[in-house]
Amino acid sequence: MYTKLERIKKDIETMGRFNATPGKGLTRFSYTPEDRGAREYIKGEMLKVGLKVYEDAVGNIIGRMEGILKYAPTIIIGSHFDSVKNGGNFDGPSGVVMALEIARVIHENDMRLKYPIEFIAIVEEEGGRFGGGLFGSRAMVGKVTREELDTFKDDSDISIAEAMRAFGLNPDRIQEAVRKPRDIKAFIELHIEQGPVLEATGKEIGIVDYIVGIKQLEVIVKGQPDHAGTTPMTMRSDALDAASTVISQVSGFAKEAGEGTVATVGVLTLLPGAPNIVPGQVKFVVDIRSRKSECINQVCKEIMKSLEKVSEVKGVQYDIENKLYVEPTQLSKKIMDCFIENCKKLNLSSEIMLSGAGHDAMMIENITDVGLIFVPSKGGRSHCPEEWTDYEDLQKGIELVYHTILDIGGGRVT
Numbered sequence: 001m002y003t004k005l006e007r008i009k010k011d012i013e014t015m016g017r018f019n020a021t022p023g024k025g026l027t028r029f030s031y032t033p034e035d036r037g038a039r040e041y042i043k044g045e046m047l048k049v050g051l052k053v054y055e056d057a058v059g060n061i062i063g064r065m066e067g068i069l070k071y072a073p074t075i076i077i078g079s080h081f082d083s084v085k086n087g088g089n090f091d092g093p094s095g096v097v098m099a100l101e102i103a104r105v106i107h108e109n110d111m112r113l114k115y116p117i118e119f120i121a122i123v124e125e126e127g128g129r130f131g132g133g134l135f136g137s138r139a140m141v142g143k144v145t146r147e148e149l150d151t152f153k154d155d156s157d158i159s160i161a162e163a164m165r166a167f168g169l170n171p172d173r174i175q176e177a178v179r180k181p182r183d184i185k186a187f188i189e190l191h192i193e194q195g196p197v198l199e200a201t202g203k204e205i206g207i208v209d210y211i212v213g214i215k216q217l218e219v220i221v222k223g224q225p226d227h228a229g230t231t232p233m234t235m236r237s238d239a240l241d242a243a244s245t246v247i248s249q250v251s252g253f254a255k256e257a258g259e260g261t262v263a264t265v266g267v268l269t270l271l272p273g274a275p276n277i278v279p280g281q282v283k284f285v286v287d288i289r290s291r292k293s294e295c296i297n298q299v300c301k302e303i304m305k306s307l308e309k310v311s312e313v314k315g316v317q318y319d320i321e322n323k324l325y326v327e328p329t330q331l332s333k334k335i336m337d338c339f340i341e342n343c344k345k346l347n348l349s350s351e352i353m354l355s356g357a358g359h360d361a362m363m364i365e366n367i368t369d370v371g372l373i374f375v376p377s378k379g380g381r382s383h384c385p386e387e388w389t390d391y392e393d394l395q396k397g398i399e400l401v402y403h404t405i406l407d408i409g410g411g412r413v414t
C-alpha cells in the first residue's frame with residue numbers, strides 16, 4: 001500500500017471537528033465558520049505537499065500539480081466538503097481525503113506524472129444551506145446563473161450572493177469558475193456508497209455506471225389562516241389539509257412509476273404555525289429520482305394533477321418551483337474498465353452499480369470523462385450521525401484511485 005491509514009483517519013477526524021452541531025452529527029454548510037475551518041485545514045495540507053493552491057470564484061478549493069506535459073489537459077480528483085444538516089463525517093470528505101492522500105503519496109515518492117493533476121474540494125454539493133445542490137460543480141460547468149445567487153436563500157433569508165460576499169467572494173465573477181472541456185482530461189470521485197449494497201454483497205468497491213436523474217420540486221400551497229375554533233370545517237382553506245392530501249400520494253406515484261423510482265418529501269414547513277390557527281401556507285419539497293427521466297416526469301405529472309384537483313376541492317392556490325433537475329448520467333466506460341483492471345491487480349472485489357445518490361461527478365460529466373467509485377457504508381446508513389465507513393475500506397478505495405490515475409495519466413515519468 002502506498003497510502004497511510006493514520007493520515008486518512010486524521011484527515012476525516014480533523015475535518016469532522018469543523019461542525020455547527022457537535023454531538024448531533026455533522027453540519028457544515030458552505031460559506032460559514034465551519035466551512036472556513038475545514039477550508040484552512042484542506043489548504044494547509046495541500047500546501048504541505050507543494051501544490052499550487054487557489055479558490056475559484058465560488059470557493060471550490062483547488063490544489064494543482066503540474067505534469068511533464070506543460071499544456072496537457074488536467075486530471076481532477078476529489079469530492080465535496082460541505083454536509084447535510086446533522087449528517088456524517090464521510091459523505092464528501094472521503095473523496096477530499098482521497099485527493100489529499102494521493103497528493104501526499106505522489107509528493108513523498110518524488111513522482112512526476114505526464115498530465116497535470118488538480119486535487120479539489122467542492123462547495124455546496126448538498127444544497128443544505130441554500131437548497132438546490134451540486135452548486136460548486138454546477139458553477140464549474142457554467143450551470144449557475146447570477147440570478148440564482150439572489151433567489152436561493154438560507155433559513156435566515158440570506159441569499160447565496162450575500163453569503164458569498166460576507167465570505168470574501170464576489171458573486172458577480174461566478175463565470176470565472178467555469179472550466180473548458182478541452183482543459184480537462186478526466187474527473188475521478190471517490191464517495192461512500194450511502195446504501196446497503198456493498199455490505200450486503202461483501203464487495204469492497206462499487207464501480208458506478210449510472211447516477212440517477214434527480215428533480216427537486218418546491219411546492220407552496222396557499223390557503224387562509226383562520227381561527228381554529230370558530231371557523232367551520234366547511235368554510236376553511238386549510239393549506240395543510242390540502243398539501244397533506246398530495247403528500248400522502250407521493251410514495252404511491254413513485255411505486256407506480258417503477259424502475260426503482262423513489263420520491264421523498266424531506267422538507268415541510270407551515271405558517272403561521274400555531275395550534276389554534278388554521279394553516280395559511282405550507283411549503284414542501286419533493287425529491288424525485290430514477291435512472292429513467294420518463295419516470296421522473298411521470299411522478300411530476302401525477303403530483304401536478306393532484307395539486308390541481310386539491311386546489312379546486314379545498315379552495316387553495318399553489319406555486320411550484322423546479323429547484324434542481326439533473327438528467328440520469330452514464331459514466332465513462334473507459335474509466336470503468338480502468339477501475340475493473342486495477343481492482344483485479346489490487347485483488348479488490350468489486351461490482352458495477354447504480355448510484356441512487358447524486359454526486360458532483362454527474363455535473364462534471366458535462367465537460368469531461370468521469371469515473372466514480374464507492375466504498376462501503378456501515379449498515380448502509382448516511383445523511384445521519386450514524387454514518388460510518390471503516391478507514392481500511394476507505395484506504396482500499398484510495399489505493400484504487402491512485403493506480404487508476406497513474407494509468408489515465410500515462411504512468412509516472414520520474
Ligand code: HGY
Nearest residue numbers: 125126356357358359
Ligand atoms: O442528495 C444526494 O443524493 C447527495 O447526497 N447530495
Ligand code: MN
Nearest residue numbers: 084091126383
Ligand atoms: Mn450527501
Ligand code: MN
Nearest residue numbers: 091092125191
Ligand atoms: Mn455526497
